[in-house]
Amino acid sequence: MGRKTYEDHSSEFPGRCNIVITRQESYPLAAGVHRAVSLQSALGLARETHAQVFVIGGAGCLRDALSMADTVYETVVHADILGDTFVDAFDFEGWRTLKLVDHPKDEAHIYGFSIYKYQRSM
């Protein structure tokens, strides 16, 4: 994840190896969280110990990772929200598309959402 995404969550994601991309050499990270200076070096570090690697944002990381990704998970939240960070719509033409979840709003979710899985055709 990019450094701003890490800051937004203010802690690591539990149960996973967390790698934060930042050019700042002495950026303070929680114990056990790794630092990488680029997406490429983060991917290299992750692949040393993990077969499956997720790039979770922000915008630049997602843009750069797409050309290398074999699978993309997209959650579409059924809400109109004024955002401050944007990613161009991806073109999944030729990818296999699966709708995994179609969840209405309920007591636990103030918005409905749909989750899609896109797999690159080999």
Ligand SMILES: NC(=O)c1ccc[n+]([C@@H]2O[C@H](COP(=O)([O-])OP(=O)(O)OC[C@H]3O[C@@H](n4cnc5c(N)ncnc54)[C@H](OP(=O)(O)O)[C@@H]3O)[C@@H](O)[C@H]2O)c1
């Ligand atoms: N809806 C979602 O699924 C989702 C997912 C992720 C994030 N977000 C949101 O998106 C916002 C943050 O996104 P963002 O795009 O503004 O920031 P970001 O990618 O999270 O962080 C940007 C910072 O990460 C480092 N960085 C990113 N790419 C790099 C690269 N290729 N090489 C070296 N360093 C790199 C730099 O840190 P330094 O300046 O420290 O060098 C850069 O300033 C937050 O609001 C977050 O909550 C949403």
